Structures are given as structure tokens and as C-alpha cells.
Amino acid sequence: xxxxxxxxxxSSGGLNALGKILPSLPQNYPIPIVIVQHVSxxxxxxxxxxxxxxxxxxxKEADEKESIERxxxxxxxxxxxxxxxxxxxxxxxxxxxxxFARPSIDVLFESAAEVYGKELIGLILTGSNSDGALxxxxxxxxxxxxxxxxPETAESSAMxxxxxxxxxxxxxxxLEEIQKLLIKLSESD
Amino acid sequence: xxxxxxxEIEIDLLLEALYQKYGYDFRQYSDAHIKRRITNxxxxxxxxxxxxxxxxxxxxxxxxxxxxxxxxxxxTEMFRDPNFYRSVREKIIPILKTYPFIKIWHAGxxxxxxxxxxxxxxxxxxxxxxxxIYATDFNQRALDDAKQGIFSNxxxxxxxxxxxxxxxxxxxxxYYTADENMAIMxxxxxxxxxxANHNLxxxxxxxxxxxxxxxxxxxxxxxxxxxxxxxxxxxxxxxGGVLCLGSKEGMYFSELKDVYQELxxxxxxxxxxx
Ligand SMILES: C[S@@+](CC[C@H](N)C(=O)[O-])C[C@H]1O[C@@H](n2cnc3c(N)ncnc32)[C@H](O)[C@@H]1O
Numbered sequence: 157x158x159x160x161x162x163x164x165x166x167s168s169g170g171l172n173a174l175g176k177i178l179p180s181l182p183q184n185y186p187i188p189i190v191i192v193q194h195v196s197x198x199x200x201x202x203x204x205x206x207x208x209x210x211x212x213x214x215x216k217e218a219d220e221k222e223s224i225e226r227x228x229x230x231x232x233x234x235x236x237x238x239x240x241x242x243x244x245x246x247x248x249x250x251x252x253x254x255x256f257a258r259p260s261i262d263v264l265f266e267s268a269a270e271v272y273g274k275e276l277i278g279l280i281l282t283g284s285n286s287d288g289a290l291x292x293x294x295x296x297x298x299x300x301x302x303x304x305x306x307p308e309t310a311e312s313s314a315m316x317x318x319x320x321x322x323x324x325x326x327x328x329x330x331l332e333e334i335q336k337l338l339i340k341l342s343e344s345d
Numbered sequence: 346x347x348x349x350x351x352x353e354i355e356i357d358l359l360l361e362a363l364y365q366k367y368g369y370d371f372r373q374y375s376d377a378h379i380k381r382r383i384t385n386x387x388x389x390x391x392x393x394x395x396x397x398x399x400x401x402x403x404x405x406x407x408x409x410x411x412x413x414x415x416x417x418x419x420x421t422e423m424f425r426d427p428n429f430y431r432s433v434r435e436k437i438i439p440i441l442k443t444y445p446f447i448k449i450w451h452a453g454x455x456x457x458x459x460x461x462x463x464x465x466x467x468x469x470x471x472x473x474x475x476x477x478i479y480a481t482d483f484n485q486r487a488l489d490d491a492k493q494g495i496f497s498n499x500x501x502x503x504x505x506x507x508x509x510x511x512x513x514x515x516x517x518x519x520y521y522t523a524d525e526n527m528a529i530m531x532x533x534x535x536x537x538x539x540x541a542n543h544n545l546x547x548x549x550x551x552x553x554x555x556x557x558x559x560x561x562x563x564x565x566x567x568x569x570x571x572x573x574x575x576x577x578x579x580x581x582x583x584x585g586g587v588l589c590l591g592s593k594e595g596m597y598f599s600e601l602k603d604v605y606q607e608l609x610x611x612x613x614x615x616x617x618x619x
Contacts (some may be wrong), residue, residue, distance in 0.1 A: 239377040247375045267377045
């Protein structure tokens with residue numbers, strides 16, 4: 157299989173958007189998924205539990221030094237940046253906010269692009285800021301596949317629009333099509 | 346195996362120089378973090394390659410200080426993770442109360458917010474008079490700020506929220522005096538705090554203590570180095586002493602995890618077994 161990981165960045169409107177993609181992925185979905193969702197620094201991880209209930213894949217918060225495994229959806233913990241290491245484990249960091257956000261999508265995407273190169277799929281969903289645009293550009297530069305939610309269909313269009321204006325992305329699609337594409341990509345070659 | 350890419354080689358060499366010339370050892374910090382900080386500084390200072398920074402590092406001490414500051418990440422807060430401090434009040438204070446005197450070590454105290462938070466908490470619990478807080482960091486700039494105990498006023502709102510959520514018994518404003526820009530922590534909070542420069546990687550055991558707080562420092566270390574520092578903490582703690590890690594740090598990988606009992610697993614509070 158060609159792809160080693162999927163990274164997803166999402167902000168306002170994220171719960172709905174993810175709720176339309178993640179629960180439909182099958183239990184044997186072969187590509188690990190790592191998500192930065194902007195949440196309040198005091199969020200208690202309630203989202204993880206509720207998403208785990210409706211997903212066939214195991215949903216958990218990423219722990220430091222944990223290795224990235226298939227069958228799992230990882231979420232960046234509130235108030236920490238999440239980075240991917242060369243040995244495909246996670247690092248956490250409390251460094252300053254990037255794009256007013258911690259966790260920041262750019263931080264995850266840029267570090268993941270360095271590790272997975274063309275084996276990476278980057279996906280930007282709804283959000284009302286510009287985080288993730290530079291990270292997605294980096295993924296493209298490293299040969300990875302880039303997907304952005306069609307801004308017209310997004311609850312907040314700014315984040316997808318910024319991503320599209322920064323990079324010539326491979327796919328611009330509504331959520332239902334993104335969900336189908338993710339399945340198709342996991343079956344290819 | 347593919348050859349290492351040039352940037353990685355350059356980073357290795359830069360860290361080597363930083364160690365040999367200035368004694369700061371970042372060679373076992375996590376790679377993604379180091380790479381991010383170094384390329385950040387590179388862009389900020391207008392260089393195109395990490396090698397160009399090597400000359401600056403060796404010949405320009407203020408550049409070296411900037412780089413050191415970048416690598417050490419000093420971001421912190423008063424009463425960060427209020428639930429942690431709540432747990433300190435409920436689960437650790439009763440233990441500390443059984444000792445005639447108390448020594449607490451804040452390792453990686455940065456600009457001191459945690460140490461002041463603890464001083465406030467101990468004051469409210471009536472333990473400050475018999476306590477000594479050793480607050481250490483290897484970043485002298487941060488320590489110098491910490492000693493001042495002066496914080497920007499626009500942080501006060503957040504700190505007040507944290508303080509209240511942590512179970513604070515008074516009004517947070519009792520602990521500082523403020524003008525329009527700055528809040529200055531009360532002098533009596535500092536009385537029993539000893540500020541000291543200590544490097545967790547290159548220095549040895551610091552003192553025998555009843556409680557160690559090392560929060561959001563070990564996340565930057567590779568496993569081997571984490572284990573080494575954990576051994577040092579273990580040696581420094583008295584039997585029955587308490588170790589507190591950051592809220593996303595575990596002992597999962599530490600070879601020492603069986604010698605501690607979990608006092609509050611959610612808040613990452615561990616007690617050294619007798
Ligand atoms: C993110 S801050 C954590 C501050 C505080 N403990 C907190 O959790 O809010 C990390 C601190 O660890 C310090 N540090 C990093 N490596 C260190 C080392 N080898 N020895 C001592 N301090 C270190 C840095 O200078 C920085 O002040």
C-alpha cells in the first residue's frame with residue numbers, strides 16, 4: 157500500500173465534519189489517522205470518548221513517544237503541539253502558539269511531511285483561520301497527496317480557502333466525496 | 346538505508362558545537378522538536394542553511410544565548426492545569442503535613458510561575474514556614490526573570506481563573522501588587538524559594554527532597570535520557586516522597602515505574618514506595 161499516514165487539520169465546525177468522515181471508515185482501515193482539531197486549552201478530551209463510541213476504528217489522544225499504528229485515530233491533546241518523529245512515534249511540545257493555536261495544524265503537518273514524504277495524505281477541513289495552509293504546502297512539496305474540503309460546502313470556509321490559495325491541491329471535495337476517496341486510496345495498488 | 350540528509354548532519358554538528366563550547370547537551374532531545382526550533386532560528390536570523398549558523402554559534406556568544414533560549418522552551422503558566430493543583434491539595438498536602446520540614450524541587454521551573462503557585466498553595470495550607478522550594482532550570486535568562494517575580498498584567502485574568510479552578514482559598518489579588526502593566530508577586534512568597542541553575546542532563550543529584558515537580562520538561566527528551574533523569578529523581582526522593590510529571594507525561598517507558606505507586610494517575614502523581 158502506498159500511504160503510511162493521513163493527517164487531518166480542522167477547526168470550527170470540526171465535530172460535525174469529522175463525524176461525517178470517521179465513523180464510516182471500516183475496522184480494518186489500513187492507514188493510521190492523526191488529527192489536530194483546534195479546541196479550548198481546557199478541553200477535557202470528552203470528544204475523544206464520544207468519537208470512539210461511534211467509530212469502528214480505535215480513537216485516542218496521542219501520548220508522547222507512542223508509536224503510530226494502523227487501526228487507530230489519534231487526536232492531539234488540548235494545549236500541546238503534536239509532532240511526528242523519524243521513527244514514527246509522537247512527540248508533544250508546549251512551545252508558543254503557532255497561528256494563535258496550540259495544537260497547531262502546521263506543526264503536525266510539517267513534521268509528518270518530513271517523515272512520511274510521498275506516503276502522506278494531508279487533509280484540511282472546515283475552520284475560520286489560516287492554520288494548516290503552510291503545512292499542506294510542505295506535504296505537497298514532499299510529494300504527498302493533498303485534499304481540501306470544498307470551501308463552498310464547509311461550515312467555515314476560511315481555512316480551506318487559505319489552503320487552496322497557498323498550494324495547488326490535488327483534490328477539492330465535499331465531505332461525502334472525501335470519505336469515499338479515503339476508502340479508495342486505502343485500496344489502491 | 347538511505348544516507349542522512351544534509352540538514353540532519355548539520356543539526357548534529359551544531360548540537361555538538363553547542364555542547365563542546367558551552368556545555369549544553371541537546372544531543373538526546375527529540376529530533377522533531379530540535380529541528381523545528383533550529384530552523385525557526387535560522388529563518389528568524391536570515392540564514393539559508395544550518396551550517397551558516399555554526400560560525401555564529403562558535404564566535405558570537407549572544408547568538409549562542411538566543412539559540413539556547415529557543416531550544417529550551419520556557420512557556421509556562423501559574424496554576425497550569427488547575428486539576429493538578431487541586432490534587433496536590435487533596436492528595437499530597439496531607440503527606441507533606443506529616444514532616445517537620447519539607448523540601449520541594451521544581452526541576453525545569455522556567456520563569457518561576459509554578460514555584461510561585463506552589464508557594465501560594467503552601468501558604469494557604471499553613472506549610473510555607475517549614476518548606477523550602479528549590480526552583481532550578483538550566484536557562485539563566487529564565488531564572489533571572491523568575492527571581493524578579495514580575496508578570497505581565499494581561500496574564501492575570503487567566504491566572505486568576507486557574508487559581509480559582511485549582512481550589513484557591515483566598516483572592517488571587519492578595520498575592521501581588523499591580524500597576525497598569527505589571528503584577529509583582531508578594532515578597533513573602535519568595536522568602537523560602539531558592540533559585541539555582543541546574544542542568545538535568547549534565548549535573549548530578551541535587552538534594553534529598555520530599556517532592557519533585559518536573560512538568561513538561563521530559564517530553565523534550567528521548568527515552569534513554571528520560572530514563573537517566575528518572576533515575577536521578579528516584580535517588581533524590583526520600584522514601585514515600587512524591588514525583589509529579591506533566592499532565593501528558595507517563596512513566597510507561599521508564600524502567601522505574603514499578604518502584605512508584607500511583608497517587609493520582611490522571612494528574613501523573615507518583616509516590617516512591619518504601
Ligand atoms: C516548557 S517549560 C516547563 C515549565 C514548567 N515546568 C511548566 O510545566 O509550566 C520547560 C523548561 O525546562 C527547562 N529545561 C529544558 N532542558 C533542561 C535541562 N536539561 N536542565 C534543566 N532545565 C531544562 C527549560 O529551560 C524550560 O524552562
